[in-house]
Amino acid sequence: xxxxxxxxxxxxxxxxxxxxxxxxxxxxxxxxxxxxxxxxxxxxxxxxxxxxxxxxxxxxxxxxxxxxxxxxxxxxxxxxxxxxxxxxxxxxxxxxxxxxxxxxxxxxxxxxxxxxxxxxxxxxxxxxxxxxxxxxxxxxxxxxxxxxxxxxxxxxxxxxxxxxxxxxxxxxxxxxxxxxxxxxxxxxxxxxxxxxxxxxxxxxxxxxxxxxxxxxxxxxxxxxxxxxxxxxxxxxxxxxxxxxxxxxxxxxxxxxxxxxxxxxxxxxxxxxxxxxxxxxxxxxxxxxxxxxxxxxxxxxxxxxxxxxxxxxxxxxxxxxxxxxxxxxxxx
Numbered sequence: 001x002x003x004x005x006x007x008x009x010x011x012x013x014x015x016x017x018x019x020x021x022x023x024x025x026x027x028x029x030x031x032x033x034x035x036x037x038x039x040x041x042x043x044x045x046x047x048x049x050x051x052x053x054x055x056x057x058x059x060x061x062x063x064x065x066x067x068x069x070x071x072x073x074x075x076x077x078x079x080x081x082x083x084x085x086x087x088x089x090x091x092x093x094x095x096x097x098x099x100x101x102x103x104x105x106x107x108x109x110x111x112x113x114x115x116x117x118x119x120x121x122x123x124x125x126x127x128x129x130x131x132x133x134x135x136x137x138x139x140x141x142x143x144x145x146x147x148x149x150x151x152x153x154x155x156x157x158x159x160x161x162x163x164x165x166x167x168x169x170x171x172x173x174x175x176x177x178x179x180x181x182x183x184x185x186x187x188x189x190x191x192x193x194x195x196x197x198x199x200x201x202x203x204x205x206x207x208x209x210x211x212x213x214x215x216x217x218x219x220x221x222x223x224x225x226x227x228x229x230x231x232x233x234x235x236x237x238x239x240x241x242x243x244x245x246x247x248x249x250x251x252x253x254x255x256x257x258x259x260x261x262x263x264x265x266x267x268x269x270x271x272x273x274x275x276x277x278x279x280x281x282x283x284x285x286x287x288x289x290x291x292x293x294x295x296x297x298x299x300x301x302x303x304x305x306x307x308x309x310x311x312x313x314x315x316x317x318x319x320x321x322x323x324x325x326x327x328x329x330x331x
Contacts, residue, residue, distance in 0.1 A: 014096050018275075021275060034299060043243070050236070054231070054305060057228050058089065061228050063082070064224035067217065067224070068125065069107075072114070075111075077110075080106065080323075084104075086316035087103065088100060088103035093306070100119075110320060133259075133263075140259050144253075148256070232258075236254065236257070243297060245290070246293070246297055261276050272302075273306070277298040280298045
């Protein structure tokens with residue numbers, strides 16, 4: 001009974017957290033505006049173009065992942081690696097961060113790749129991605145420092161008066177985001193403490209982490225990394241051209257919102273729902289976009305990008321079973 005309750009809470013908590021933040025942001029919003037924009041003011045050509053880069057970012061991630069597995073003596077099919085990435089992002093919509101584990105399970109089932117070793121390569125990937133986003137953030141912060149400082153002031157991060165701080169609704173949104181991250185870290189630490197008790201598992205994970213040292217084509221690995229983050233950015237930035245109220249925003253504005261949104265999705269909610277909207281809407285308003293228009297942008301773009309994740313997950317599930325049907329029958 002306790003285990004069932006724990007599992008229910010793991011699934012329900014991110015959804016409740018994201019739902020609460022979305023309710024807080026959109027509690028006074030006129031949703032008829034969404035229909036009006038969708039029917040009359042959305043350039044669907046640009047939206048479709050942006051989705052191409054959303055797909056490519058996952059494809060490049062799958063190719064890069066295969067590179068880190070080869071030093072371990074694992075040679076999974078390229079298609080399986082890409083499908084595993086598609087499926088991992090869809091799985092994370094149900095339970096944030098579980099997708100990272102599920103993709104290792106996919107290769108363990110279809111290509112007999114050691115689950116713990118592949119998990120180590122995922123840790124390595126995330127370390128590389130952390131370095132990338134920190135570099136992007138550093139450059140963007142230097143180029144747009146006044147915008148970031150204004151954002152910190154308006155969201156209660158840098159307010160001298162505690163009375164004003166606690167009266168700001170955005171403070172409570174930020175507080176719930178921080179609490180969500182702390183809960184996620186708690187579960188990660190519990191997992192690590194479990195791994196520490198299983199020496200063989202730890203050694204396999206460590207071998208996977210260190211696989212980056214033996215990647216045969218480092219320039220190609222770096223190229224894939226660059227392309228992944230370029231695609232992430234274009235997947236977001238090109239959506240500016242879908243709406244008349246954002247098409248004037250430049251690349252630097254796109255970088256600021258991209259960085260803010262990237263950090264927001266750390267909060268364990270389905271696809272960053274809630275925290276992502278909060279960050280993008282607040283930063284977009286700093287560039288002169290109205291609250292109503294920024295809210296429309298965030299709701300439509302996040303909704304369509306989430307739908308893409310779901311569609312890719314469904315495709316990957318079907319394709320994995322179809323393309324590997326003979327191998328499963330033989331095994």
